[in-house]
Amino acid sequence: MGGSRSTVIGRPRGFDTDEALERAMRVFWEQGYEGSSLTDLTGAMGITKTSMYAAFGNKEQLFRKVLQRYADGPAGYFDDALEQPTARAATEALLRGAVRTSTLPGKFAGCLTIQGALPACDGNRPAHDALVQFRNEAVERLEQRFRRAVDSGDLPGDAAPRRLARYVMALAFGIPVHAANGLGRAELDEIVDQVMISWPRVS
Amino acid sequence: MGGSRSTVIGRPRGFDTDEALERAMRVFWEQGYEGSSLTDLTGAMGITKTSMYAAFGNKEQLFRKVLQRYADGPAGYFDDALEQPTARAATEALLRGAVRTSTLPGKFAGCLTIQGALPACDGNRPAHDALVQFRNEAVERLEQRFRRAVDSGDLPGDAAPRRLARYVMALAFGIPVHAANGLGRAELDEIVDQVMISWPRVS
DNA sequence: CCTGTTCTGTACCGAGGGGTACGCTCGTGG
DNA sequence: CCACGAGCGTACCCCTCGGTACAGAACAGG
Known part of the structure; x- marks a missing residue:
């Protein structure tokens, strides 16, 4: 089982799927799930609709793959932040990471996981649900990080890990909105200072 | 001048514009600007497309009127909060108001000004810009409230009003996202406690 | 060369989008 | 009772949406 056939049969793919996903991510990031039409997406990816469907399934599955790529790439700061030695350092790293990712050059203001599909209407329910799950997992992971911090004495014994995690994540959710409003990196970093x-x- | 003609000519309107706006607000609130089709809107309003166009102009103008109604109604807590005697009380009133409005009964989780049109794509640029302006005005008004608080000694002299306002508004932006994630009123109020x-x- | 297999390009599908033309209905004023 | 003027309903406009059928193009193995 699983013997990967080294010999490739059929016509080889004429584009790089990684590069195509990267470009699709930018479109979803800028325009949200609903706001990104297949024409926008395939245009940016440099491929035709047919190739996109053959390679990724459909728009919804493409979005899921983009979301995975986003988690591994631009949102990678989250995993790094959780590995910081103290809860304080983790929080600061998380928020500064959110600031940096929300203010990348080239009109990508904001965060894919926030503005991708906030309201739930008929057409984008799957994307919306995927993002809800994504965000809730982040809250939960931060909560567990804080719980460990309380256990190890890094946080005061009366600190409530869940409450604290939700507080920090509320900021992590709000910062990209500020970015969408036009605030720059320096101004957002001041919020983190506060x-x-x-x-x-x-x- | 402007003697309003009390005598109305022509067939009278068969619906209540206020009631219709209220229902349209709920649709935009739940589904966002793009996610709300004219069919959704007029269906909820109980009128036909023709009546809607005659009464409100078009979808974009309807959204602007809905936004105004939202500011006067569900978001009215903001004005009230600014009139609280202290900066601390204003902040708490603002955040608790955001919690309450984000968790109204009947699956209206979240905030119209956040999830109405966060990303900017071709079709919703006007709505998006209107919301950016709306949010930025809120930040500015809170900043001025804090500036007064510093002048009057209510806040420490070294407090930075602008930074503080942006910090509080980041929370006010993040709380509705938590609400969209499924958090309830009690859980969100705990964030405000924190x-x-x-x-x-x-x- | 031919066969099998996969990708690509074009041309198309039904559905739904925002928006409108036009005749009908309902009220007022003469 | 009749003309007027505004709201209403139907039926329709063109466009774009996500998604697909099908024929041709590019590779491997024989």
Whole structure:
């Protein structure tokens, strides 16, 4: 089983799927799921609709693959942040990562997971649900990180990990909205400064 | 001048524009600008497309009127909050208002000004721009409220009103996203508790 | 060369989008 | 009671949507 056939049969693919996914990600990022038509997507990807369907399935599955790529790429700061030695450092890394990703050059203001499909209407229910799950998993992972911090004495014993995680994630959700409003990296970093000033101390 | 002609000529309107706007607001709220088709809207309003165009202009103008109604109604907590005696009370009232409006009964989770049209694509540029302006005005008004608080000694002299306003508004933007993720009123209020614990004190 | 297999390009599908033309209905004023 | 003027309903406009059928093009193996 699973013996990968090294010999490829049939006509070889005429484009790089990774590059195509990258371009699709940018379109979804800028315009959201509903706002991105297949014409927009395939135009940016440099392929035809037929090739896109053969390679990725359909628009919804393309979006899921883009979301996975987003998690591994632009949103990779999240995993890195959780590995910081202290809860405080994790929070700061998370928020500064959100700032950086929300203010990449080239009119990508905001965050794919926020503006991808916030409202739930008929056409985008799958994309919407996928993003809800994505965001909720992030909250939960941060909560577990804080729980460990409480156990290890890194956070005060009376700190509520779940509440704290939701608080931090509320900021992580709000920062991309500020970015969509036009705020730049320096201004958003000031918000993070403000957050860190009031971060709960151990003693 | 402007003696309003009390005598109305022509066939009278067969529906209540206020009621129709209210219903349109709910549709836009749930489904966003792009996700709300004219069929959805007029269906909920109980009128035909023709009546809607005659009464409100077109979809974009309808959205603007809905946005105005939203500001006067569900988002009215914002004006009330700014009139609170202290910056602290204003912040708490603002955030608790955001929580309440984001968790109204009947699957209206979230905030019209956030999920109405976050990404900017071809079709919804006007709605998107209107919401950007709406949100930025809110930030600015809160900043001015905080500036007054610093002048009057209500906030510490070293507090940065603009930074503080952006910080609070980041939370006000993030809370509706949490609501869209499924969090309830009690859970969101806990986030506000967390914010208020660390609010800067005068001395 | 031919066969098998996969990708590509064109041309097309039904459905639904926002928006409108036009005749009908309902009220007022003469 | 009749003309007027505005709201209403139907039926339709063109366009774009996501998705597909089908024939041709490019590779491997024989």
